[in-house]
Amino acid sequence: MGEGRRRPGGGDVNTIVDGFQWLVNSEHWSGSDGIPIRVWEHVQVSLIALALAALIAVPIGLWIGHTRRGQVVMVQLANVGRSIPSLAIMSIAFLLAVKLSPTVAFGFPPIVLALTLLGIPVILINTYVGIQQVDLDTIEAARGMGMSGRQILARIEVPLAIPLILTGMRLAAVQIIATAGLWALAAGGALGRYIVDGFALQEPDRIVAGAILIAVLAILADLAFSLLTKVLSPKLTSQDARRKHEEPEYRPAPQGWTAT
Amino acid sequence: MTGAALAVLGQTDTQPLIQWSWITDNFDEIASRAVQHVWLTVVSVAVALVIAFPFAVLANRYRWVIPPVTWVSSILYTIPALAVIALLIPITGLSLTTVAIPLISYNILILFRNTLAGLDGVDADVKEAAIGMGLSRRQLLWRVEIPLAMPVIIAGLRIATVSSIGLVTIAALIGRGGFGQFIIQGLNEFFWTPLVVGVVLSVAFALLADLLLVLFQRLATPWARAAGVRAVAT
Numbered sequence: 001m002g003e004g005r006r007r008p009g010g011g012d013v014n015t016i017v018d019g020f021q022w023l024v025n026s027e028h029w030s031g032s033d034g035i036p037i038r039v040w041e042h043v044q045v046s047l048i049a050l051a052l053a054a055l056i057a058v059p060i061g062l063w064i065g066h067t068r069r070g071q072v073v074m075v076q077l078a079n080v081g082r083s084i085p086s087l088a089i090m091s092i093a094f095l096l097a098v099k100l101s102p103t104v105a106f107g108f109p110p111i112v113l114a115l116t117l118l119g120i121p122v123i124l125i126n127t128y129v130g131i132q133q134v135d136l137d138t139i140e141a142a143r144g145m146g147m148s149g150r151q152i153l154a155r156i157e158v159p160l161a162i163p164l165i166l167t168g169m170r171l172a173a174v175q176i177i178a179t180a181g182l183w184a185l186a187a188g189g190a191l192g193r194y195i196v197d198g199f200a201l202q203e204p205d206r207i208v209a210g211a212i213l214i215a216v217l218a219i220l221a222d223l224a225f226s227l228l229t230k231v232l233s234p235k236l237t238s239q240d241a242r243r244k245h246e247e248p249e250y251r252p253a254p255q256g257w258t259a260t
Numbered sequence: 261m262t263g264a265a266l267a268v269l270g271q272t273d274t275q276p277l278i279q280w281s282w283i284t285d286n287f288d289e290i291a292s293r294a295v296q297h298v299w300l301t302v303v304s305v306a307v308a309l310v311i312a313f314p315f316a317v318l319a320n321r322y323r324w325v326i327p328p329v330t331w332v333s334s335i336l337y338t339i340p341a342l343a344v345i346a347l348l349i350p351i352t353g354l355s356l357t358t359v360a361i362p363l364i365s366y367n368i369l370i371l372f373r374n375t376l377a378g379l380d381g382v383d384a385d386v387k388e389a390a391i392g393m394g395l396s397r398r399q400l401l402w403r404v405e406i407p408l409a410m411p412v413i414i415a416g417l418r419i420a421t422v423s424s425i426g427l428v429t430i431a432a433l434i435g436r437g438g439f440g441q442f443i444i445q446g447l448n449e450f451f452w453t454p455l456v457v458g459v460v461l462s463v464a465f466a467l468l469a470d471l472l473l474v475l476f477q478r479l480a481t482p483w484a485r486a487a488g489v490r491a492v493a494t
Contacts, residue, residue, distance in 0.1 A: 015350030017353075019350075022339070081472050082422065083426075084463050085426035085463065087443055091455055095277075125330055174340075181340055195433070196345045207346050207349060208349075211342070212343070214343045215340065215343040219338050241426070
């Protein structure tokens with residue numbers, strides 16, 4: 001996309017209103033380019049990728065946190081992974097897919113691969129930190145009660161790490177949903193389609209509608225995971241433990257996080 | 261779109277990943293995109309730091325500043341830059357402002373958060389001791405609190421910088437994407453050379469910037485290393 005071509009836009013706030021009108025127009029709610037189909041595509045690739053990322057990252061994070069082996073290497077690797085631009089990850093996946101098999105390149109595989117890779121670092125780091133921050137006295141006490149390493153992991157460390165594991169998943173979900181919006185740039189589908197097509201067709205209202213849908217989806221995912229974290233977090237009984245696990249008044253930006 | 265793309269693919273399947281002649285032919289454009297990418301990143305982080313820093317210092321003393329900022333940031337963090345840029349197009353067009361608004365606001369939130377967390381983390385006893393030694397409030401801030409908060413502040417700078425580098429590539433949507441422009445060109449034309457150039461340069465830039473900030477942190481906090489050595493020695 002060169003700079004020279006004329007594009008829609010420029011100083012008209014009414015276009016935002018047009019965008020909302022585009023959204024409620026019943027014509028846009030049916031057919032293969034309809035809102036339900038695009039939303040479903042977006043949700044599908046995001047959910048598959050999030051599940052895969054969690055399946056890979058959580059066990060590795062648990063293992064590193066529990067054994068405290070390979071911490072430095074993993075944290076560094078996750079840091080490097082975090083710093084690669086999401087557009088670059090998606091393009092590499094697409095290029096690889098085209099090279100391997102052109103038919104695969106235009107389906108789910110490349111975008112799911114890219115989104116999975118994107119989700120792994122933040123889940124991994126948060127799982128690892130969640131396990132590793134469990135009080136050593138607590139673990140010592142569990143060991144004193146005769147628990148095995150596996151029991152300590154399953155009954156003490158994992159429950160206490162749940163809030164952070166879910167934080168990792170929440171951040172990953174938001175990043176994945178944001179990046180799924182870029183899929184349309186690589187001849188893909190999902191909600192980014194409206195933004196890319198809006199440019200091609202010179203329809204600003206379509207662009208705005210796509211942007212609203214992506215933003216709403218990301219916010220909903222964030223809210224869903226916040227709620228899940230509240231429900232699943234362990235209820236700590238002792239005052240002392242609760243104080244330790246309470247959100248401190250102010251935290252630095254979460255581990256492994258990047259804006260997308 | 262997909263049909264046409266497949267047709268193009270029939271011919272491009274054996275396309276080499278890199279045509280070196282393209283790079284020499286387009287050297288000027290690569291250089292100007294590099295300037296654009298670096299400039300957008302540096303300016304957005306610098307402007308954000310100038311805005312976020314005083315707010316964080318204020319919030320460290322007057323706690324009521326925190327809830328509204330946290331509230332705004334938790335919502336803003338969540339909205340993808342792609343959506344923000346697309347929503348701004350009708351208002352600010354394809355101007356620099358459309359890119360600058362999301363970049364600077366994400367960075368303000370990151371830097372505010374980390375600066376405040378760094379300042380909050382300074383041990384009360386240390387501050388007590390500094391005041392006891394006769395330091396004024398200003399001296400306390402500049403000579404004790406800020407240096408001790410430095411690792412967390414730099415961690416914030418790393419996140420902001422790396423995020424910005426990634427976000428600039430997305431601004432390719434409106435022609436201001438730095439190296440991202442080549443990625444988009446590659447995807448649009450099914451031409452791998454610019455795609456590979458864009459990917460390699462943007463990833464290299466992100467890694468290099470991160471590395472530079474790690475080095476900067478080492479230089480800025482020499483006592484952290486000394487403390488590490490002491491901890492090992494004893």
